[in-house]
Amino acid sequence: MDPPLIKSLLILGWELVVQIPIDYPGLGFTVSNDGALFVVVFQGSHIKIYNVEKGWKLEKNIDKGIDLLSLCIRKFGNGISIRFWDETWCGNSPLKTLFPRIYMLDNDRGCNIASRVSIQDWSYVLRRTVRGGIESAQLSDLQHLIRDVVLSDNNDSWN
Numbered sequence: 417m418d419p420p421l422i423k424s425l426l427i428l429g430w431e432l433v434v435q436i437p438i439d440y441p442g443l444g445f446t447v448s449n450d451g452a453l454f455v456v457v458f459q460g461s462h463i464k465i466y467n468v469e470k471g472w473k474l475e476k477n478i479d480k481g482i483d484l485l486s487l488c489i490r491k492f493g494n495g496i497s498i499r500f501w502d503e504t505w506c507g508n509s510p511l512k513t514l515f516p517r518i519y520m521l522d523n524d525r526g527c528n529i530a531s532r533v534s535i536q537d538w539s540y541v542l543r544r545t546v547r548g549g550i551e552s553a554q555l556s557d558l559q560h561l562i563r564d565v566v567l568s569d570n571n572d573s574w575n
Contacts, residue, residue, distance in 0.1 A: 493570030495529030505529065506561060514561075515554040521546070529572075533565045 490498050490505045498505050501512040501519050512519040519525060521542040532541070538555060539545060546555050 491573045492529055492565075493568045493572050495531075495533065495567045495572065497572045498529050500527050500529050500532045501525055506565070511558065511561075515558045517551045518542075518546075518554045518558055521551070529565070530567060533562050533567065 490503050492498050492505050501522065502510055502525075504510050507514070512525070518538075521544065523541055523543055524531070527541075535541060538559075546552055
């Protein structure tokens with residue numbers, strides 16, 4: 417694209433792109449956390465999402481809307497911008513669905529990955545001491561799942 421064409425394009429914030437009614441033809445742009453440029457094209461109940469740098473395209477027919485986040489996978493780096501419990505970053509579902517008892521005990525359910533993966537003693541971040549049975553099993557399983565997680569100096573991103 418030459419510079420005059422780039423200057424003539426309308427750049428929309430992601431919040432505006434996802435609020436466009438599905439029957440409204442439109443074009444939107446967004447930039448992910450890692451700087452990747454995405455072009456989103458709406459035409460009736462059809463959506464196309466292009467990753468400009470990597471050259472891939474996703475096409476999908478939608479009837480009642482589309483959950484765009486379900487099409488993306490979070491890739492953690494430093495763990496600062498990904499919510500530990502609420503986002504799918506380790507496995508195929510959010511940790512709050514895998515370990516609901518521990519999630520309910522956490523003092524900060526909106527915490528990020530960086531604040532939880534290095535914890536040695538979970539009693540400092542839980543409302544009360546873990547009781548036996550299912551709570552002990554869930555805490556043990558959670559600790560086992562995240563024990564090998566290594567954070568980097570890179571920012572978190574989307575795949």
